[in-house]
Amino acid sequence: MISQQRLTDEFARLAAINSPPLRESVISRYLEERLQRLGAEVRFDNAAAISGGEVGNLIAYFPGTGKATEPLLFSVHMDTVEPGGQVEPVLRNGVFYSAGDTVLGADDKAGIAELLEALEVAREQGIAHGPIEVVVTIAEEIGLVGAKHLDYGLLKARRGFALDTKGVDQMVLKAPGANRLKIEISGLAAHAGLAPELGISAIQTAALALGRMQLGRIDQETTANIGRIEGGVASNIVPQKVLLEGEARSHDPNKLQAQTEHMLACFEEAADNMAREIGGKRVRPVVNAKVTADFPSMAIAEDAPIVTLAKSAAAAAGHDLKVRLGGGGSDANIFNGHGIEMIILATGMEGVHTHDESVAVTDMVHVTELLVEIIRQA
Ligand SMILES: [Zn+2]
Numbered sequence: 282m283i284s285q286q287r288l289t290d291e292f293a294r295l296a297a298i299n300s301p302p303l304r305e306s307v308i309s310r311y312l313e314e315r316l317q318r319l320g321a322e323v324r325f326d327n328a329a330a331i332s333g334g335e336v337g338n339l340i341a342y343f344p345g346t347g348k349a350t351e352p353l354l355f356s357v358h359m360d361t362v363e364p365g366g367q368v369e370p371v372l373r374n375g376v377f378y379s380a381g382d383t384v385l386g387a388d389d390k391a392g393i394a395e396l397l398e399a400l401e402v403a404r405e406q407g408i409a410h411g412p413i414e415v416v417v418t419i420a421e422e423i424g425l426v427g428a429k430h431l432d433y434g435l436l437k438a439r440r441g442f443a444l445d446t447k448g449v450d451q452m453v454l455k456a457p458g459a460n461r462l463k464i465e466i467s468g469l470a471a472h473a474g475l476a477p478e479l480g481i482s483a484i485q486t487a488a489l490a491l492g493r494m495q496l497g498r499i500d501q502e503t504t505a506n507i508g509r510i511e512g513g514v515a516s517n518i519v520p521q522k523v524l525l526e527g528e529a530r531s532h533d534p535n536k537l538q539a540q541t542e543h544m545l546a547c548f549e550e551a552a553d554n555m556a557r558e559i560g561g562k563r564v565r566p567v568v569n570a571k572v573t574a575d576f577p578s579m580a581i582a583e584d585a586p587i588v589t590l591a592k593s594a595a596a597a598a599g600h601d602l603k604v605r606l607g608g609g610g611s612d613a614n615i616f617n618g619h620g621i622e623m624i625i626l627a628t629g630m631e632g633v634h635t636h637d638e639s640v641a642v643t644d645m646v647h648v649t650e651l652l653v654e655i656i657r658q659a
Contacts, residue, residue: 336419356613387630433621
């Protein structure tokens with residue numbers, strides 16, 4: 282039923298198409314045509330205009346075939362991480378690598394190839410299934426841009442699978458959410474030798490704040506970091522400005538908020554401590570904080586219907602599907618944030634975001650077996 286040759290050819294074709302984030306027009310045209318040939322109605326949303334990319338997110342609709350179940354969603358992304366350039370996929374001992382000094386782009390093209398093969402098989406075998414929606418997002422690799430700007434009104438499905446993580450026989454039900462922090466501290470500049478009492482050091486304010494701030498691993502499910510600091514002009518000038526950039530992550534939204542507030546409070550307390558009388562007026566450094574929700578956390582219960590479906594499909598395929606804890610943000614965080622219960626499935630890709638990226642053909646066949654069973658049982 283699954284054609285290893287067809288899957289191999291499909292992956293090689295996809296990998297050879299250049300598809301850096303926001304420059305996905307060529308691959309999107311290929312996928313549009315490919316999905317139409319499989320019987321889908323294909324459209325693009327408006328994400329290109331919002332994100333400055335070449336194309337929007339692709340959405341493909343497969344009508345149900347003799348089964349009136351609620352729609353099922355599959356999500357993959359069409360862009361690949363830099364360094365892109367012309368990828369030349371080579372097959373060595375049944376494993377795909379990149380010949381040159383580019384990534385292979387198995388992230389996420391292994392997932393795309395597996396999904397296409399599973400849809401081929403479902404069609405050939407006349408497997409009865411409910412409506413299937415496929416979303417192929419743009420610019421996942423530069424901050425989940427496509428998923429964030431996706432027109433969710435175009436989707437009916439409220440459950441699904443993202444094919445986008447490494448390994449095999451693994452699914453991710455939980456991944457942390459993240460806030461990004463940008464802090465600007467403004468003190469008062471003064472000559473450090475002639476009149477230091479007329480100045481308020483932004484650097485010292487930042488140091489006071491960081492000295493009392495909890496960073497690193499906060500607990501099992503929460504982390505925090507200040508990753509960039511920039512400021513000051515010269516050794517003889519009391520520094521007026523400092524910029525800091527950091528982040529907080531947690532699987533628990535309340536902890537994420539608490540950690541973010543803690544970090545902001547440290548800056549405010551430091552500013553209070555640095556305030557003083559200058560020329561008869563009380564002057565306090567100004568803290569300008571910008572917090573951006575980078576992506577929400579996702580947490581699907583082990584007994585959720587979508588997990589039951591995945592487990593039952595795996596059992597039918599004779600696979601031992603295990604749960605792994607996610608550490609980063611992916612499109613699935615955004616889908617889950619929009620009320621679509623979405624599990625992340627492993628696609629067999631390895632060494633992602635490096636020149637050693639690879640994917641074994643047998644692993645792609647293995648994942649396709651699971652997808653066919655999911656389509657059959659959904
Ligand atoms: Zn990916």
